[in-house]
Amino acid sequence: MATKAVPNDLSVGEMAKRAGVAVSTLHYYEAEGLIESWRTPANHRRYDRRQLRRVAIIRVALQVGIPLREVREMLSGLPSGRAVTAADWAKAGAIWQDRLRRRIALLERLAGQMDHCIGCGCLSLENCPLYNRNDALGAEGPGARRWEEAQD
Numbered sequence: 001m002a003t004k005a006v007p008n009d010l011s012v013g014e015m016a017k018r019a020g021v022a023v024s025t026l027h028y029y030e031a032e033g034l035i036e037s038w039r040t041p042a043n044h045r046r047y048d049r050r051q052l053r054r055v056a057i058i059r060v061a062l063q064v065g066i067p068l069r070e071v072r073e074m075l076s077g078l079p080s081g082r083a084v085t086a087a088d089w090a091k092a093g094a095i096w097q098d099r100l101r102r103r104i105a106l107l108e109r110l111a112g113q114m115d116h117c118i119g120c121g122c123l124s125l126e127n128c129p130l131y132n133r134n135d136a137l138g139a140e141g142p143g144a145r146r147w148e149e150a151q152d
């Protein structure tokens with residue numbers, strides 16, 4: 001946490017209200033190194049308004065199941081102390097492209113399964129794509145083998 005003067009900055013309450021999160025959430029994000037604040041001479045926490053974009057990305061990422069460590073990894077690629085340019089965002093976001101595509105494919109597969117096997121439970125020997133005769137997939141390792149295959 002630095003001490004500096006940035007025009008158009010926000011108090012912690014203003015930041016929380018605008019970002020749509022609790023003050024404690026901002027403190028948590030800051031403790032996790034995801035966002036930054038600075039202190040006034042009176043020791044009041046202030047946020048550069050540009051931190052709002054980081055909070056928005058964190059929230060969306062968490063909503064779609066991206067772990068906080070991956071969010072941190074991406075945000076750590078952005079510069080601090082100056083405005084983030086489009087090129088900065090593109091560079092930082094590039095590391096997510098493959099992951100997002102894999103996640104989208106997995107979600108589409110899950111959505112497809114929702115229409116088919118999930119909720120059916122028949123495990124038909126003839127028709128079910130999830131049927132695993134004699135647990136043959138168990139020899140490949142633990143967990144949901146077909147799902148984990150799709151994530152690789």
Ligand code: FES
Pocket residue numbers: 116117118120121122123124127128129130131
């Ligand atoms: S569980 Fe019925 S088709 Fe897969």
